[in-house]
Amino acid sequence: MAPLTALRALRNRSNFPIFSSTASIAWSIRRFISTLVVAEHEGGVVKPSSLSAFAAAEAIAKENSISVLLGGSGETLQKAAAHAASSHPLISEVLVADAEILAHPLAESWAELIHSVQKKGGYSHVMSASTSFGKNVLPRAAALLDVSPITDVIEIREPRVFVRPIYAGNALSTVRYSGQDPCMMTIRSTSFPLLVNSTNTEGRTVPINQVDVSVFSEESLKKSRWLKLTSQDTERPDLGNARVVVTGGRGLKSAENFKLLEKLAEKLGAAVGATRAAVDAGFVPNELQVGQTGKIVAPELYMAFGVSGAIQHLAGMRDSKVIVAINKDADAPIFQVADYGLVADLFDVIPELLEKLPEKK
Amino acid sequence: MKIMVAVKRVVDYAVKVRVKPDKSGVETSNVKMSMNPFCEIALEEALRLRESGAAAEVVAVSVGPAPCADTLRTALAMGADRAVHVDAPGPGPSSPSPSPRSSAPSPTPRTPASLSSASRICVESLGLMEFGFKHFVAIDDDCNQTGQMVAGLLKWPQATFASKVILDKEKQEVTVEREVDGGLETLCLDLPAVITTDLRLNQPRYATLPNIMKARSKVIKKVTPQELNVEIKSDLEVVEVTEPPKRKAGVMVSSVDELIDKLKTEARVL
Numbered sequence: 289m290a291p292l293t294a295l296r297a298l299r300n301r302s303n304f305p306i307f308s309s310t311a312s313i314a315w316s317i318r319r320f321i322s323t324l325v326v327a328e329h330e331g332g333v334v335k336p337s338s339l340s341a342f343a344a345a346e347a348i349a350k351e352n353s354i355s356v357l358l359g360g361s362g363e364t365l366q367k368a369a370a371h372a373a374s375s376h377p378l379i380s381e382v383l384v385a386d387a388e389i390l391a392h393p394l395a396e397s398w399a400e401l402i403h404s405v406q407k408k409g410g411y412s413h414v415m416s417a418s419t420s421f422g423k424n425v426l427p428r429a430a431a432l433l434d435v436s437p438i439t440d441v442i443e444i445r446e447p448r449v450f451v452r453p454i455y456a457g458n459a460l461s462t463v464r465y466s467g468q469d470p471c472m473m474t475i476r477s478t479s480f481p482l483l484v485n486s487t488n489t490e491g492r493t494v495p496i497n498q499v500d501v502s503v504f505s506e507e508s509l510k511k512s513r514w515l516k517l518t519s520q521d522t523e524r525p526d527l528g529n530a531r532v533v534v535t536g537g538r539g540l541k542s543a544e545n546f547k548l549l550e551k552l553a554e555k556l557g558a559a560v561g562a563t564r565a566a567v568d569a570g571f572v573p574n575e576l577q578v579g580q581t582g583k584i585v586a587p588e589l590y591m592a593f594g595v596s597g598a599i600q601h602l603a604g605m606r607d608s609k610v611i612v613a614i615n616k617d618a619d620a621p622i623f624q625v626a627d628y629g630l631v632a633d634l635f636d637v638i639p640e641l642l643e644k645l646p647e648k649k
Numbered sequence: 650m651k652i653m654v655a656v657k658r659v660v661d662y663a664v665k666v667r668v669k670p671d672k673s674g675v676e677t678s679n680v681k682m683s684m685n686p687f688c689e690i691a692l693e694e695a696l697r698l699r700e701s702g703a704a705a706e707v708v709a710v711s712v713g714p715a716p717c718a719d720t721l722r723t724a725l726a727m728g729a730d731r732a733v734h735v736d737a738p739g740p741g742p743s744s745p746s747p748s749p750r751s752s753a754p755s756p757t758p759r760t761p762a763s764l765s766s767a768s769r770i771c772v773e774s775l776g777l778m779e780f781g782f783k784h785f786v787a788i789d790d791d792c793n794q795t796g797q798m799v800a801g802l803l804k805w806p807q808a809t810f811a812s813k814v815i816l817d818k819e820k821q822e823v824t825v826e827r828e829v830d831g832g833l834e835t836l837c838l839d840l841p842a843v844i845t846t847d848l849r850l851n852q853p854r855y856a857t858l859p860n861i862m863k864a865r866s867k868v869i870k871k872v873t874p875q876e877l878n879v880e881i882k883s884d885l886e887v888v889e890v891t892e893p894p895k896r897k898a899g900v901m902v903s904s905v906d907e908l909i910d911k912l913k914t915e916a917r918v919l
Contacts, residue, residue, distance in 0.1 A: 581847070640905040
């Protein structure tokens with residue numbers, strides 16, 4: 289049991305206050321907690337959203353032994369495995385599934401993979417980030433394992449007690465999982481920031497093991513084929529984990545005017561977001577949508593231009609540290625959540641901001 | 650080929666929900682209920698497939714207590730051919746029971762799963778965000794699981810967050826454009842398949858008065874989970890439902906200069 293030696297090494301680390309109740313500590317001693325994190329990677333590194341899942345796994349138990357599952361094929365997969373191995377001190381093993389059918393995020397093959405890895409490893413928890421990949425794959429894998437998954441966890445109170453938003457974030461539901469192992473969940477990565485010091489993993493060697501992919505039932509995997517991905521390559525930071533986000537709504541009136549916002553984003557080193565109205569009107573591509581049906585963001589600074597602030601939009605940004613709203617309509621609901629509101633025409637404000645903002649460092 | 654559409658009755662999306670003072674859940678009595686918007690889109694897509702000749706019949710299914718029949722009636726008025734109401738007691742939106750138990754998404758996907766094997770349905774459209782207890786993609790519970798779980802149970806291929814669906818009757822396959830984090834992804838699935846819809850798939854129609862009248866004579870078949878050999882038990886219990894933390898009141902600034910100054914000195918984000 290390699291994880292056990294890792295655990296002993298960990299006992300001597302200063303631990304961080306995760307549990308509020310002694311009952312849960314007793315629980316964690318009584319049961320061995322081991323978590324499988326289904327991670328995404330790109331260009332040879334683990335995606336930031338998956339790194340947050342490691343932080344969430346640590347929140348389940350400070351003596352968690354984390355196994356990371358990576359799939360795909362080729363050189364970037366091996367690089368990502370090396371990166372994963374050194375990305376969190378609780379990681380005890382990296383599992384690599386090298387197969388052509390995993391090169392694309394097809395739910396059918398990934399769910400089979402998670403199913404077989406879980407059957408072999410008997411983990412107490414299986415998690416992934418609440419990305420479109422995680423939301424697509426994890427519930428299917430849960431159905432194969434006959435358990436109820438939990439979506440979009442924002443807080444872990446005890447190893448089996450979780451908080452998740454319902455009704456577009458207008459209520460928080462605390463749920464206790466009483467089913468059989470594994471407890472499967474997707475976590476909201478903006479709620480589990482990765483601590484800088486947790487990347488200190490020197491002096492540990494983490495085994496990287498290959499997963500046997502020959503066991504897949506061919507028949508169910510042939511039923512879906514990946515054709516293509518159309519994406520907008522941008523130089524700007526990724527919307528999901530940018531420090532600053534500037535968002536435009538219907539008030540921008542055209543795709544042309546969104547260029548103004550892009551200039552502003554450049555100056556701030558920010559990502560550009562949009563409301564559903566702006567996406568539906570064709571101003572910007574859909575992957576920029578922030579809200580209940582788009583991306584959930586929680587940057588340090590969120591600037592909303594010409595955004596009215598519908599419930600569904602607020603669901604995607606209400607946890608931002610500082611919210612700034614610029615809107616002509618003084619009664620727009622966005623002003624109720626904004627820390628700083630400015631009632632003005634955004635076509636006057638944006639150029640003025642461009643002129644007066646300090647150069648980004 | 651037949652299409653099954655799972656529809657769910659939820660609190661109307663425009664309603665600002667209130668958490669009950671006893672933290673047992675969200676106030677649903679005397680609150681406007683309607684069909685989950687994602688389910689409307691799923692139904693619209695199914696009707697369009699039928700109108701294009703790709704499908705012969707559209708069956709709407711809802712799981713939950715008695716008032717779900719109203720939602721099915723709406724689906725029939727929009728144009729569904731017939732409906733199945735899986736009468737499941739319990740903490741539905743209008744359930745009189747004061748103690749909401751939570752949801753186990755696993756039994757419910759099994760309900761559509763057993764239905765679809767029973768009536769040999771080829772394509773399913775489900776809404777996109779699903780709800781634990783009644784399990785159809787819904788805006789109240791924001792779970793987003795049902796379609797995927799149904800597909801897993803049936804061992805059918807799945808396409809989630811669909812924004813475009815092209816059905817090829819000859820080849821028995823369906824090409825789906827999906828909304829994913831990085832853009833748009835295109836998949837091709839063999840039928841039968843499970844598809845869950847994104848908001849950008851279509852603009853749902855309104856039921857016209859003549860169609861509402863016609864819907865009154867359409868059949869809603871009532872079945873129980875027992876008849877489908879589905880046991881509804883829950884792996885999740887709701888400990889409490891609380892209000893999200895309130896943000897502290899903001900300030901209105903009068904100029905861009907003041908705004909930049911506040912962001913620099915007060916908020917320290919610039």
